[in-house]
Amino acid sequence: MRSVRDIPVLENIPVLVRVAMNVPLEAGRVANDYRLRRAIPTIRFLAARGARVILISHIGEAGTETLAPVAQALGKLIPNVSFFGETIGPRARDAVRTLLPGHILVLENLRRNRGEKMNDPAFAHELAALADVFVEDSFDTCHRVHASIVGVPKLLPAYAGLQLEEEVQELSAALTPKRPSLAVIGGAKFATKEAVLTTLLATYDRVFVGGALADDFLKASGKEVGKSLVSETSGDGILKILHDPKLVLPVDSLVVSASAPLTPQVRAQARVAGVDQVRSDEIILDHGPGTNALLAELARGTKSILWNGPLGNYENGFTDATDAFARAVADSGAHSVVGGGDTIASIESLGLLSKFSFVSTGGGAMLDFLANGTLPGIQVLDNTRL
Numbered sequence: 495m496r497s498v499r500d501i502p503v504l505e506n507i508p509v510l511v512r513v514a515m516n517v518p519l520e521a522g523r524v525a526n527d528y529r530l531r532r533a534i535p536t537i538r539f540l541a542a543r544g545a546r547v548i549l550i551s552h553i554g555e556a557g558t559e560t561l562a563p564v565a566q567a568l569g570k571l572i573p574n575v576s577f578f579g580e581t582i583g584p585r586a587r588d589a590v591r592t593l594l595p596g597h598i599l600v601l602e603n604l605r606r607n608r609g610e611k612m613n614d615p616a617f618a619h620e621l622a623a624l625a626d627v628f629v630e631d632s633f634d635t636c637h638r639v640h641a642s643i644v645g646v647p648k649l650l651p652a653y654a655g656l657q658l659e660e661e662v663q664e665l666s667a668a669l670t671p672k673r674p675s676l677a678v679i680g681g682a683k684f685a686t687k688e689a690v691l692t693t694l695l696a697t698y699d700r701v702f703v704g705g706a707l708a709d710d711f712l713k714a715s716g717k718e719v720g721k722s723l724v725s726e727t728s729g730d731g732i733l734k735i736l737h738d739p740k741l742v743l744p745v746d747s748l749v750v751s752a753s754a755p756l757t758p759q760v761r762a763q764a765r766v767a768g769v770d771q772v773r774s775d776e777i778i779l780d781h782g783p784g785t786n787a788l789l790a791e792l793a794r795g796t797k798s799i800l801w802n803g804p805l806g807n808y809e810n811g812f813t814d815a816t817d818a819f820a821r822a823v824a825d826s827g828a829h830s831v832v833g834g835g836d837t838i839a840s841i842e843s844l845g846l847l848s849k850f851s852f853v854s855t856g857g858g859a860m861l862d863f864l865a866n867g868t869l870p871g872i873q874v875l876d877n878t879r880l
């Protein structure tokens with residue numbers, strides 16, 4: 495990839511930057527600015543060299559949310575930030591034309607236009623009309639075939655931002671870990687994890703499968719999982735992985751009655767159940783103390799740890815296993831590479847961010863990159879015009 499450092503001229507040049515501003519909002523305010531802080535090096539690099547910096551991003555899934563409060567939060571981290579409530583069109587182009595060198599303009603949520611997710615060529619052309627150069631710095635969306643990810647780089651000279659460069663370097667290195675090595679994959683949906691699990695079992699000494707994903711494996715091994723979340727179909731792939739000697743599964747769980755309301759308050763009703771003790775009317779929501787101890791032991795003495803995804807139903811208060819493993823990794827002294835929104839939330843809440851070697855901004859993008867060695871938004875940068 496060509497780097498943002500390779501752009502020949504930046505003074506007074508309009509540069510369109512795809513950034514990761516999809517941050518959590520609470521009561522109209524940014525609740526966690528981690529992704530904004532990670533975006534700043536590239537923005538500052540361009541602004542310091544006199545570029546007119548135009549930031550584009552999505553926020554939320556519905557396409558109705560606004561980036562206005564995100565722009566306001568960014569303005570507290572870096573100077574000369576303004577917001578314009580449209581994304582494309584004559585008024586947006588006028589806003590770009592009046593932007594001063596070294597200043598930053600945040601445009602409205604890309605997904606307010608249906609053309610973004612449809613990868614509509616007309617929408618991509620409208621975005622490209624805003625600038626002379628494109629910079630991709632939103633690794634977390636590089637696995638999406640959207641207009642701002644794969645359409646615009648075909649229309650403008652395109653470069654990788656500093657964050658994207660770092661993601662590629664660190665995750666590429668994670669595919670050749672120092673031994674002994676441990677990979678931990680949580681979350682759910684076997685179909686989205688099968689490829690990365692296959693890759694990791696070929697490259698890591700031990701691969702622990704946790705979270706709701708573990709329910710699929712426990713069920714396939716003949717264990718009772720009650721009403722727990724399981725994939726609708728997993729095919730023969732799960733059986734092949736299940737019999738790999740490197741695979742490690744939970745030994746116990748925190749379970750509650752399936753009839754209990756799934757709220758943070760239900761945590762008080764949880765009981766510890768071994769993998770042979772889950773009842774048919776129960777639901778698994780986290781790993782138990784035995785599994786937490788097993789993971790801590792696996793982390794001890796390990797030189798490389800890769801971790802993606804929470805180990806419990808994090809958003810509903812089942813944070814024990816995720817938090818316990820975060821502490822174990824921080825104490826291990828291993829080179830640690832982690833990613834996934836809830837994973838990062840745990841690490842930050844515990845004040846352990848500085849204890850990890852590299853924290854990826856990607857969840858699904860991280861897994862897809864590890865499985866395939868590239869992503870659509872990265873591949874397109876190799877084929878853009880000079």
